[in-house]
Amino acid sequence: MSDSTKPDTEVADYLARYGNVGFEDFRRMAADDKLSAWEKIGFPDSYRKGLEQDIFLDIARKLPALDGQQQIIIDIGAGCSDLPRKLIDRSIAHRHRLILVDSAEMLGLLPDGTGVEKVAARFPDCPTLIASLQGRVNAVLVYSVFQYVFAEGNTWAFLDACLSMLAPGGSILIGDIPNISRRKRFFASETGIAHHKQFTGRDESPTVSFNRLEPAHIDDAVIMGLIMRCRNAGFDAWVVPQDASLPMANRREDILITRP
Template identity: 50%
Template sequence: MAVFDDIGYDDFRRMATDDSLSAHEKIGFPDAYREAHEAAIFADIQSKLTRLADRSRNVLDIGPGCAGLPRLLIDLCRQQDHSLVLIDSPEMLAHLPDASGVTKLPGFYPNCDEALQPWIGRFDAILCYSVFQYIFVEASFWKFLDLSIQLLAPGGQMLIGDIPNVSKRKRFFASDTGVKFHQNFMQTTEVPQVDFRAVETNKIDDAAILGVIMRARAQGCDAYWLPQGEALPMANRREDVLIVKP
């Protein structure tokens, strides 16, 4: 089973109510890509989104889904006395536990900006993990970025994590390491075909990520292009962006 690519918000709403799917499949991943990796993924998130280690902060999770990562975040926020806002479809949010200090906000980010007006300038940490690729296709990703920066408090951090970068993927599969990875994973002797000149519609590439970084910097934020930890399941073809409001 492959990672779902050509799906959107309404598809995820439907998948959330499909009892034949596992929690990981409901958010677009085969079980093998997430089941044994969530602790390592969350540790990688914490190493970058360092405001999570503070006490009594405001935290926003954009598109948490319904698998293990938001539950780890809910537990951490309870331990650190954070206020946590979760934004996703009502169908996804229904799978997550209700807890003190947790606010569930149903809607499609960033098109729920009116509901977020009371939070402008108040979030110390914003997480958007494995979600940006869908926003990139379905919504204005400039609106996504602009609203997110407005929501950040002074000193606040935003991690746009697990971004599938087609440019990085091509570089990997054009390498000797990538060829061996492909052959071992697919149990084949075939060499993956890579065309660096091909334009892949609706896919995030180096130019799109650089655009996000430059726009964030133009709005007075620091922004960094970061690798994922090597232990993460898709670190060879996905990357993160960290935005910090001074």
């Protein structure tokens, strides 16, 4: 069955199965031949199909080193869809050194190329790589990955290791962060309620609960804490929106960090 003809029930089953995943689950999903490339990275096909060019353009606007020549780029949690393939093509064309970090199973699904290195590891459990890149990396990409790092409890070690690798003038994009506070603001708004009704086809408002614990979810406090940690370590850091054309731009956001 092709990706586009999978019935909705199959997507629903898949989400029920893979809604709450971590690094080891992704490793198993990468090896599961029944899943599409997008399902292997935890998305129903409809969330990414036909949209990865726009996502790549949004990323490239935020990481100017991708446009340069012979830069050092690292993609942490590269996955196996068209997005890392676009980064590989760009890196070969611009003679970058591109380091892809993910499980061996995930990286095995990506093509090789001149200047492309694959490091099979759960970042930051790769001290030799991190030590070899101290202060040398021009662009770090962490796209749709940080929520899993946060849920697995490795937030600060992960962030500090990313910061330590950044060269002067370099940038880190921690992108596509699902911020549950932002999601609640959206679904409590008139626009969000109308969006929910249109999406479900029912005349019902979404249920939004404030003032309660949200285990394993990133909220405004986490986002602001990340920004403060970077700034206190001597980096500039901002919360930036995604381009409005992106599939989850109304409830996800990016953190952009630069080393002065």
